[in-house]
Amino acid sequence: MKANPDNARPPFRRILLKLSGEAFLGRESSVDHANTAGMAEEIAKVARDGVSVAVVVGGGNIWRGKAHEAGGMDRATADYMGMLATVINALALQDALERIGVPSRVQTAIQMQQIAEPYIRRRAMRHLEKGRVVIFGAGTGNPYFTTDTTAALRAVEIGAEAILKATKVDGIYTADPKVDRSATRFTRLDYLEVLQRGLQVMDNTALTLCMDNGLPIVVFDMNVPGNIRRVVQGEPIGTLVTSGLRGEGARIEEVTT
Numbered sequence: 001m002k003a004n005p006d007n008a009r010p011p012f013r014r015i016l017l018k019l020s021g022e023a024f025l026g027r028e029s030s031v032d033h034a035n036t037a038g039m040a041e042e043i044a045k046v047a048r049d050g051v052s053v054a055v056v057v058g059g060g061n062i063w064r065g066k067a068h069e070a071g072g073m074d075r076a077t078a079d080y081m082g083m084l085a086t087v088i089n090a091l092a093l094q095d096a097l098e099r100i101g102v103p104s105r106v107q108t109a110i111q112m113q114q115i116a117e118p119y120i121r122r123r124a125m126r127h128l129e130k131g132r133v134v135i136f137g138a139g140t141g142n143p144y145f146t147t148d149t150t151a152a153l154r155a156v157e158i159g160a161e162a163i164l165k166a167t168k169v170d171g172i173y174t175a176d177p178k179v180d181r182s183a184t185r186f187t188r189l190d191y192l193e194v195l196q197r198g199l200q201v202m203d204n205t206a207l208t209l210c211m212d213n214g215l216p217i218v219v220f221d222m223n224v225p226g227n228i229r230r231v232v233q234g235e236p237i238g239t240l241v242t243s244g245l246r247g248e249g250a251r252i253e254e255v256t257t
Helices: 033-047 065-070 075-099 121-129 147-158 191-197 204-212 227-232
Strands: 014-019 052-057 104-108 133-137 162-167 184-186 188-190 217-221 239-242 252-254
Touching: 014 033, 014 147, 033 052, 033 075, 033 227, 052 075, 052 121, 052 147, 065 075, 075 104, 075 133, 104 121, 121 133, 121 147, 133 147, 147 162, 147 204, 162 227, 188 191, 191 204, 191 239, 217 227
Parallel strands: 014 052, 014 162, 052 133, 104 133, 162 217, 188 239
Antiparallel strands: 184 252, 217 239
């Protein structure tokens, strides 16, 4: 899809990239070397352009608290175990970045000083100013909150201009495009419309926090090489969720096969 004046987006100079735990998952390993190295290469392209990059990682490739909660485990315990899983992914990504010469720091909401820095907002800001990639692990440090909420919270705290949510599809659809061949992709949506339609973008707490702070969300396909860079440069990749679109109507693009 080519850029056009109606679809043009401003370039971003500071972003927060949200990666699910599934992005690290391989066929034979919960933390796949090739997948992790590939993500590091994509992040490196953006960081070397002079863009400040922060990352929030999920932990679903290692631990899914909801499944264990359904089996009778205490919800808070399951959530804390999930936070530890995100730290494993954060350390794997840091190692992959530093092996290709990109300085990075892991900060965790639960203190574990032997392996990572504690999350301190001003320190995180300083790292970003120095061109280091900052990876946030352990969620918010509190149970009952998702890593989507962590992404929204940290993005607001560090002054990110957008959240880039990496997924396995190229945006937000009216239905699951793998199941419904008639599904159409939104190119732009308003926060309230996402809430009203019940679209699975981020949880409602995260979405509301973004809406209250005017923080755009771009949902895009991480599996296409160069997509992070394209989003950062303002190309109309994926679906943009922001404010001020309800009066003009959200644009929808037909799925092409």
